Every structure is written in C-alpha cells, then in structure tokens.
Amino acid sequence: MKTYDDPELQAIAVKLTSDDPGIRRVAVMDLVDSGEPEAVELVIHALNDPDTNVRQEAAKVVDEFEAADMADALIAALGDNDEVVRNSAAHALADLKDPAAGEPLLKALDNSTDAFVVSGILRALKPLRLAGAQSPALKCLSDGDPRVRREAVAVLGWLKQTENLPALVETAQRDEDPEVRRAATGALVYASPQQVGQALIGLLQDGHWQVRCEAANSIGKLNHQAAVQPLMDATKDQLWQVREKAVDALGKLGSTDSIPVLGECSKDAMSNLRKAAIGALGAIAHSDCRPFVEIAMDDPDPDVRKLARWAMSKLDAAA
Template sequence: MTDSAHLNAAPPEAAHALARLADADAAVRRIAVLDLADLEDGALVAPLVAALRDDRAPEVRREAALVLAAWEQEDVVEALCAALLDADTGVREAAQQALSELKEPGSASVLRRWAARPEPFARRAALRGLRELRDAAAFEPAQAALADADAEVRLEAVAVLGWLKDGRAVAPLAALVAADARGAVRRAAAGALGFAAADDAHAGAALLHALADADWQVREEAATTLGKLRASAARDALIHALIHALSDDYWQVRLRAARALGRLGDAHAAAAVSTLLAHPISNLRKEAALALGELPSAASLAPLRAALDDRDPEVRKAVRIALQQLGERLAERIEDAP
C-alpha cells in the first residue's frame, strides 16, 4: 500500500494531526506525533516514520522514535535502526530505547544486521534489542562481539549470551572472566555463567579465578554464581576459595560466599561460616545463620544457639530457622547411617 493510500485509510480524526506535522513550530509538530500515536492506527505509521527520518527538530524525531516502538514491522525497525546514527544524542538514545522494547521475533533479522555496523553505539543498541528477543540466531553476532574493542559492546554481547543459555557460550564467557580488561565485563561474564552445567570445567576454573579478582564486585558476582551453580567441577578448590572469601575486605563478598557455601552443602565449611555470626553487619550474620542451616555439621549447633540472643530480630529468626533445618539434616544423617 502506498503512503497516500495509507493516509486515505487513516481515521478522520487524524486529519488535523497530520496537518500539524507540517507546522512551522516544532512544539506543535511534536504534539501532533503524540496525537497520531494515540490513535493506534497502522495507517499512520508512514507519517511517523517520515517524522523520525526527516523532521528538522531533534525533539520531534525523538518523540517519533519513542512512539514507533508500538509498531513492530520491518520498515519501522529499519527506521529506528537508522535513527541510531542520528546527529542528536537524544534521538539516538530514544531509538535505542524503542529497539529494546521490541517483542516480535521477526524483528531480530534487522537487528542482527545492525549488530555488525561500524558504529559502536549502533552495535550496542542492536545487541540490546536482540537480548530482549531471545533470538537463537543472535548467538553468532553476540559471540563475535565478545572480542569487540568497545567494552560496552562486549557487555551487551555477554547479556545476549546469558539470556540464550547456549552451552557453546560457556568457554568464551569463561575466557572473558579471566582476561577482560574491564572489571564490569568480567563481572557480567561471571554472572552470565549461571546457566553452565555444575560439572563444567571451564565455568568452575573461571569462577575460581574470579574469586581472587582485583575488583571486589567481580569477586561478589563469582560467589553469587557459584551459589546458583552448586558447582561440582573442582569442588574442593572452590570450597577452599569460598572459605577464604569469608574474610574478604568487603562484606558483600563475604555474604555471597556464605550463601554459596550453604548451597554447596559441605560440612567442612561450617566452622568458618560460624565466625560470621559475630560480624557487626546484621545482614551478614543473618546470611551466615541461614547458610549454617544447610551445612550438616553438629559443630554449628553451639554457635547458632548462642546467636539466639542476637540483638537483631531478623537474625534471631534466621537462627531459629537454621536450627530447625540443621536438626532435620542431622537426624537424616543418623537415620541413613548403617
């Protein structure tokens, strides 16, 4: 259908707004864009695309980019991608936001092409849109982008691969955890490894390395991911590293390490975790108590009972829960004994 045919099919109430798109005042044209969007009529997409592409005022182009996110069709996605190269920063950011809101799988083919553009901002925006679409074919451009010179592009690529949960991504993500120059990228890659298999050697080695990273946020993320994975690869080394992390300079790392040790369920960690019950930060005492409830060690009983008098009611509640869980676990061990 031609543009004129589209406009002939538009509802009568659109006529006034369409006329105002040619007004000399940019503020009037911007309101006309909003009015046309409110009509939610596909026949009005063409003038909105034209406003995004051709209007001389950046505020009008910016508004057109934002409203066009509601129409997922190839010409709109192409126009939004083209707007990633707009001279105005606000227009580029509005187009990026609109692309991140796309939901139709068919939009992915356009975004995959734009993920290979020479402009870093365009690559970042295309990858961000692909992340939301969970497009399996995005694996290849995302994997390629892990080597991008722009750290923000690498971050977006990591996010795509983390959402896709494709086992082929584990090794390259693990390599980023160990070697990327940017702490933010190493941290994101450590978090993305949460989909790896518990016995994956690449993931285990990378997370073990990350527990000694110079950036405390990377160490925190590594401990968090280990708690999710309940890793079995290099288990003894990981537990030793997590126990060491209980004395990290940052309490956030200690908290995540305690949580991970609880989920790994190794009784040898109980003595080290119980030392956190005396930490001045109540959130850390609470997490330590909950972790001890998951560790089948009778040695935890005495420190937990002593913590029943903790000054924080949330900690006391966690201690009661832990004592109940620990009692059940110890009883199961007795029943299972030969």
C-alpha cells in the first residue's frame, strides 16, 4: 500500500493491512476524522476489503467524502454480495451529485444488466440532469424490473424534456406496477395542462389509490382548470386519501363551482378531510364559503378549528 506523509493517515493505512478484520474496521472509522483528501484512496481500498463488516463500514462512511474519484468504487460496490454494502453504495452514489461522476455512471449503466445496479446508477444520475442519460432512461422504461422503470421515470422527470412526455404518459397509464405508474404521474408536473391534462384526468380513475392521489396532486400543481368536475367527482372516492388530495387540488384551482362540494367535505366524519376542505375553502375565500367555515369554528378537532380561524381571516380580508 502507498506510504502517506501524514502520520495519522499512515497509521490508518497500516491498520488497513492488518490480518485482523476488526482492526481494519476500526481503521475505516478513523478515516472519517482524518480530514485528509488522500483518505478517499483508503476508503476505496476498504470498499474492496475481503471482510463483509469492513466493506459495510466503508460504505457507511462514504457520505463523509466529496470525491467523484469514488464513483467507480461505489458503482462496483452496487454488485457486492452483501445487501448492506449494496444499499449503502446506492445511497452514497445518489448523494454524490458531482457532474464529474456522470461519465463513469453512464458507462457503467451501458455495461450493467443487474437490476439493483442499474436502478442505483439511475438514481445517481437523476440529480445530475445529464442529456446523455435521456436515451438509456427511455430504454429502461421497458425493463422487466419495476425498480429500474421507477428510477428511469425519475431521471426523465428531472430532465424536463417535452419529447419525453409521450413515454411518461404511456408509463403512467399502462405500466403494470402501481408504484411506477404513480412515479410517472408525478413526473408529469413539468408539462403544461394542454400537454398532459387529459391524461391526468384519466388517471383519477386508476385502479390503485396511490396513482389516483398522485393524479389529483399533479392536477393541482398544474392548475388544470378543466379538471374541476373530475376532481369534484373524486371527492367521492372510496378512499379518504384520494378524497383529501382531490379537495387539496380544488383549493389550488380556486373554482367557486367547487364550493358546495367542499362544504360537504368540511362536514365529513374524517377529520383529515374536514381539515383539507376548510383549507381549500380558505384558499378560495369567496363569500359563499363563509357558512361552512363558521360551522367549522366549533369543530371537535382543534386542528380543524385552527384552520377555520385562518380561513375566516382570509374571508374577512377578501370582503
């Protein structure tokens, strides 16, 4: 192993050559306190240690170092036979966020077939927003593993390219995995209502409640006014989580047509829905909202009463 000028780092390097894996593991922990840039080399060395516990410790401390030089070692660690090492490496790669890591990540993506490795690389590529990631991410939308498809959706969502919208809409509507559909539905928020509004309205009818929630949330973010009636219909969904998201979205859209529906929701047996409804009525702040807000001032739930006071202040200000 290389000889280091820094005495502390040299002592750690010596420990990392010990026959005792316990000593090598302690050496890895000592690296965090060394503060030397050259410590990265020793972390990479520890990531390749024959002992699982040493590799685990190395993967855990990677977050303490900001060095794109570590990208190759972390990519290799994604294929480690120990789950803790793999997960730690994937987490560290995602946190690297260094454009210099882009080239080795793209190269590794092109040469990898293991689903865990591919999904980990895609997760690391997402915040880098590299144009070169677009083509492989689109290809990964047809991968057999939902983890890969989900991470590919995230990459495309962060790239925010109009030409990717048809593929994302297709994924949101047709992927067999509900979590992938949910992720794709959420990724559509960089588009305009004209581009994806109708697709999002259709997704309010998806067979999985989380997709329906995400569709309502995305509609609210996009301020898709044509979705007022479908959202009002969604306030009657069988699951309160979907009803709550629909109510939130109606508040963002601000249509007075939704006031009677929101008023009914403000009297629902579910306190979370009452809170959402009062929040939406306060956001709309039309005089027709006042009777519902007045009733909520005496709600048994203190959080609803607090929101009612806020909503009343909005109504008074608007008046």
